[in-house]
Amino acid sequence: MKISFTLNxxxxxxxxxxxxRVVDLLREDxxxxxxKESCGTGECGACTILVDGESRLSCLMLASQxxxxxxxxxxxxxxxxxxxxxxxxxxxxxGAVQCGFCTPGMILxxxxxLRRDRAPDRARIREAISGNLCRCTGYQKIVDxxxxxxxxxxxxxxxxxxxx
Amino acid sequence: xxxxxxxxxxxxxxxLAKEPDAALYAGxxxxxxxxxxxxxxxxxxxxxxxxxxxxxxxxxGDRVFIGACTTHxxxxxxxxxxxxxxxxxxxARLLGSPPIRNMGTIGGNICTASPxxxxxxxxYLADGEVEIESRAGARRVxxxxxxxxxxxxxxxxxxxxxxIRVKKGMEYNVHHFEKVGQRKASAISIASxxxxxxxxxxxxxxxxxxxxxxxxxxxxxxxxxxKALAGRPLTVExxxxxxxxxxxxxxxxSDIRAGEEYRRRVAANILLRLATYGPAx
Numbered sequence: 540m541k542i543s544f545t546l547n548x549x550x551x552x553x554x555x556x557x558x559x560r561v562v563d564l565l566r567e568d569x570x571x572x573x574x575k576e577s578c579g580t581g582e583c584g585a586c587t588i589l590v591d592g593e594s595r596l597s598c599l600m601l602a603s604q605x606x607x608x609x610x611x612x613x614x615x616x617x618x619x620x621x622x623x624x625x626x627x628x629x630x631x632x633x634g635a636v637q638c639g640f641c642t643p644g645m646i647l648x649x650x651x652x653l654r655r656d657r658a659p660d661r662a663r664i665r666e667a668i669s670g671n672l673c674r675c676t677g678y679q680k681i682v683d684x685x686x687x688x689x690x691x692x693x694x695x696x697x698x699x700x701x702x703x
Numbered sequence: 704x705x706x707x708x709x710x711x712x713x714x715x716x717x718x719l720a721k722e723p724d725a726a727l728y729a730g731x732x733x734x735x736x737x738x739x740x741x742x743x744x745x746x747x748x749x750x751x752x753x754x755x756x757x758x759x760x761x762x763x764g765d766r767v768f769i770g771a772c773t774t775h776x777x778x779x780x781x782x783x784x785x786x787x788x789x790x791x792x793x794x795a796r797l798l799g800s801p802p803i804r805n806m807g808t809i810g811g812n813i814c815t816a817s818p819x820x821x822x823x824x825x826x827y828l829a830d831g832e833v834e835i836e837s838r839a840g841a842r843r844v845x846x847x848x849x850x851x852x853x854x855x856x857x858x859x860x861x862x863x864x865x866x867i868r869v870k871k872g873m874e875y876n877v878h879h880f881e882k883v884g885q886r887k888a889s890a891i892s893i894a895s896x897x898x899x900x901x902x903x904x905x906x907x908x909x910x911x912x913x914x915x916x917x918x919x920x921x922x923x924x925x926x927x928x929x930k931a932l933a934g935r936p937l938t939v940e941x942x943x944x945x946x947x948x949x950x951x952x953x954x955x956x957s958d959i960r961a962g963e964e965y966r967r968r969v970a971a972n973i974l975l976r977l978a979t980y981g982p983a984x
Contacts, residue, residue: 557706580736582889594802599731603706669888670800
């Protein structure tokens with residue numbers, strides 16, 4: 540079946556089985572391997588994508604559900620003409636990436652958070668990434684990176700630095 | 704396999720007429736996980752997430768109607784639910800994880816009918832009435848009669864849950880939900896407790912409603928415990944006096960997450976903590 544949707548800002552038409560999992564469609568059919576699969580059961584967050592701006596798990600979505608939606612994967616998160624967005628840059632600067640497998644999902648979860656809440660504290664950040672498992676960093680550096688993004692976006696004075 | 708994504712109820716009825724053995728889902732957070740194991744193997748899938756008639760939260764005076772395809776995130780963002788039934792938001796806040804809450808719906812939690820469904824104990828306490836629609840019309844069934852066993856409901860072929868009607872809980876000054884799991888997020892509860900308490904100025908319990916999750920095949924309520932607590936101060940001592948009744952009143956199983964004896968003890972112990980969450984006297 541032909542399915543039309545917006546993928547990373549571009550109108551896209553794919554011919555796929557209606558019950559193809561979105562994670563397979565992205566990775567195998569479209570070659571967008573930034574979206575990772577780990578558990579395949581909705582527990583790890585590695586396959587997180589944004590659907591109309593909201594974080595969803597692409598292992599638990601089927602191709603038919605994409606019709607008419609705006610999908611953002613990690614490949615589409617950087618602003619036009621830039622290699623990386625501010626969240627990605629902060630992750631690099633704060634050592635929030637080790638093996639990198641959770642990073643795409645983690646960064647998309649953070650984008651969903653910052654869309655809802657411009658000045659989250661550390662507790663709110665932790666809650667927002669609680670569906671994304673990271674086995675390397677211990678999460679501290681990820682939370683540090685998000686705090687830095689919040690400070691950067693709101694100006695140094697408006698930043699929040701809750702206790703750990 | 705065909706996956707239908709109807710946008711209107713009429714379209715849904717047409718699909719169900721042609722595909723009576725189709726499986727329905729909204730967020731897919733339960734069904735799509737189970738499908739990968741090969742059980743069940745429906746003839747087709749119908750995703751309900753775009754049907755406007757199944758969404759939305761409405762004030763109906765002393766009750767609130769919550770459309771079946773309302774996501775847990777939408778429940779958390781609803782000022783109406785926050786005012787009328789904070790206990791439901793407390794449960795939704797502990798359910799799954801942010802992306803699961805963005806996808807999963809209250810109707811899905813009801814129809815999955817898991818003993819560990821986090822919204823279920825609050826829905827029992829709010830005298831939830833499940834609204835069921837079919838092409839022929841609508842009917843209402845109390846949630847305690849709609850869920851008939853683990854994974855089993857009274858939903859018939861050609862029927863869909865369109866929403867749930869809950870009683871506002873403003874008469875209760877304590878809305879408490881606690882869940883014990885193996886971790887804080889993405890955890891399936893080992894035992895949970897929903898409690899609505901009305902206390903008087905002296906801190907005595909005027910009325911209390913209790914419902915436990917994950918400690919029996921169905922949500923467990925214990926009218927005899929509620930009766931025993933009425934008229935007594937909301938203290939640890941009072942709650943301890945019904946400890947043995949709670950331990951006897953639940954019927955948990957041992958599974959991969961916890962043993963039967965542990966669940967019995969936790970079910971009784973989490974009730975003690977209700978004193979901590981009581982109103983300041």
